[in-house]
Amino acid sequence: MKQILTALAFFFSLTAFAQMGEKNFIDKNYIEVTGKAEMEFTPDKIFIQVLLTEKDSKNKNAILEQEKQMLQKLQSLGIDIKKDVMIKDLASNLKTGFLSKDVLLSKQYQVIVHDGKTAGQVFLALEEIGISNASIEKLESSKIEEYRQQVKIKAIKAAKDKAALLCESIGQKAGKALYIQEQQIFERPYAMANVMMKQADAVGGAADLNFENLKVEATVMCRFEIL
Structure with a gap:
């Protein structure tokens, strides 16, 4: 019983002290x-998304040829293809039709440039080699x-x-x-x-x-x- 009373007394002391501190603050x-x-x-980090696609039944090397041309173009613009070019996704989907069965392959890249002029040059370079599926993914600042x-x-x-x-x-x-x-x-x-x-x-x-x-x-x- 004595311990309970002591604990209650300590609790009420803390409550009174807290109220006094609060009152002092309010009184100010x-x-x-x-x-x-x-x-x-x-922004100094511009993320460009590039999607390459091919029909496997018609040209098994289409993506490889596009990829080679793209990397050459990007490198000619001064872009570090080892640091600022990366593969984000690689997928294949089976498409069946009445007369054909094709495997559609796709490869998604992310290209990072650091100013608007270089970004514009990338889009023009991709257009020159027939790659039109490219877009601005996001903008960031370092x-x-x-x-x-x-x-x-x-x-x-x-x-x-x-x-x-x-x-x-x-x-x-x-x-x-x-x-x-x-x-x-x-x-x-x-x-x-x-x-x-x-x-x-x-x-x-x-x-x-x-x-x-x-x-x-x-x-x-x-x-x-x-x-």
Whole structure:
């Protein structure tokens, strides 16, 4: 019985201490503001998906010939075919018909380039050798983690500036931060509607792909003490 009473006394002591700490926090004069920031950046990793297909019954070497020509073209554009060209999928499907039975073979590649001009050159090169099944798979940035951190810092600074401005308008000052909460981090992916190919000038003789910039946004809620 004595042990139970001791435990209850300890529990109520902790509860009273927690309530006192909460009351002390609530009793502080503070201002609550939300800071927002965004950053746009150009993608430096462009993933191109290329699909090669053949009918096995007609030409058993079609994919091999396309693959050889494709790799030669990509290498001539300065693309590291060992590092930036990879096979994503290899499949075969049996197609039967009234008069024929064909095995359809397909081979899917992923090609990575680092700027819109090279991407445009890849599409033109593929077209020249009769490969039309190619598309932009996704866009990325190698510095995305750095951009995320930078935009969070900008959002916190924006919140502090807002608090200082509001407090100054009533003749007071914003003090130290009492509470900081990251509310949202949003990244805008690329939009295919904003990907367009245009013919470059006669000097370049190649297409150039213009991509909409990627964007990262951050929202942070902060409470600052009012002095």
